[in-house]
Amino acid sequence: MSQIPSLIGWALAMALPGAASAQPAPMQTGSSLTPPANHQAQIEARTSFAPHIVTGSDGHRHLAYELRITSFQSDDNPLKLTRLAIFSDTSQVPMAAIEGAALQGLLNRAQAKGKPDDGVPIGSGLTVPLFLWLSLPAGIRPDSLRHQLTFLTAKGEIEQADNVRATIDKAAPLRIAPPLRGGRWLAVEGPGNAQSHHWGSPVAIDGKLTIPQRFAIDWFGLDGGNHSLRHHYEALTSSVDEDWIGYGKDVLAVADGVVVDARDGITNGKPLRPFETPEDLTARTLYGNFVVLAIAPGAYAHYAHLQQGSVTVRAGEHVRRGEVIGRVGQTGSAGAPHLHFHVSDRPSFEGSEGLPFLIDGFTFYGRGKIEESFDPGIPHPLPGEPSLRKEELPLDGDVVEFP
Secondary structure (H helix, E strand, C coil), X not given: CCCCCCCCHHHHHHCCCCCCCXXXXXXXXXXXXXXCCCEECCXXXXXXXXXXXXXXXXXXXXXXXXXXXXXXXXXXXXXXXXXXXXXXXXXXXXXXXXXHHHHHHHCCCCCCCCCCXXXXXXXXXXXXXXXXXXXCXXXXXXXXXXXXXXXXXXXXXXXXXXXXXXECECCCCEEECCCECXXXXXXXXXXXXXXXXXXXXXXXXXXXXXXXXXXXXXXXXXXXXXXXXXCCCCCHHHCCHHHECCCCCEEECCCCEEEEEEEXXXXXXXXXXXXXXXXXCCXXXXXXXXXXXXXXXXXXXXEEEECCCCCCCCCCCEECCCCEEEEEECCCCCCCCEEEEEEECCCCXXXXXXXXXXXXXXXXXXXXXXXXXXXXCCCCCCCCCCEEEEEEECCCCEEEECC
8 A cells, every 4th residue: 555544644653753733724825926937837737626615723714625736747857846826716816825845835744854845846757746725815715726836847947837727615514513522632633734644645446536534533532631641651552441531432423314334343452552554445444343424415424443332323223413322442443542533425435535524612722732642740731711613623733622
């Protein structure tokens, strides 16, 4: 597999020094001036998923989508992307412009140490995906986007593709109830973080590339001091499931719906222990014990890693919003006890596209990092005052409390 399986990546990231949640940030805005191009760039650029406008917990309206660029340039004169400008509809002034080394932040991989490249090289015949988290300026609600791509060739020529279009899906994001209740919860590898193991892990099945977990969140329970563990451990591999704050907490139906798939009986794992990478990426190879609910036409809520023996529903059953359907566990490809939750357009993991959603209400405490939550002996206060949020999408690193 060329991609790290998306639900496994958290465990791998936890083992790396300095691994952390990245707070989503608006794109950098550059000058509206564009250098003149010598030639038309020999590239193809397309978006396979029409983005929805969704309001995040930062109060901004966002578009999350991927722009895949394939170079058809000759081998002896390869391209480097040096500037990306994004325009609303027919406007001639960009909403955002990203240039030089800042373009590296649009890739779904961590930047190498040292001086970053002053652009994004794209070899002939190769495809590079850019992960775009676009914050819309106030008062602008576009129907479409236009992308202007500027390249520098190895021979020093400036080339450009000026009319790369993307349609915006006008459907409002799905409104749901919280998937958990009581206590604090940390959104790990959440929306807005293109380098997460969720958004950053496309899945290729039968010749089609999709991103099932574009807006997925791994919810980790926290205590009142923002700690995820009850005891201090020199090595987290010494911990057991019951030591994790979120373990065993009730998992709730986010809407009235029908159970389309469910499983129980998979043995609980042990925190941060090695596990094998599955050959196929499906609910049954990744989720452990799980529930999938049909909650609206073309919308399915996926709950993964549930505690063994906790699943209370079966396929075909109707559930009510707020009904307990299982408990937080650590089964399947999970590094530690947490609830994996996402919404997609199909009941299967493979071949589905992740959809944005808005949670009816929650209290926002601030943003944190999972690695800062492990030692209960170290104070971990969050700056600012708690605030009530309504109909917003929790973002990567959010610490929230559900009613």
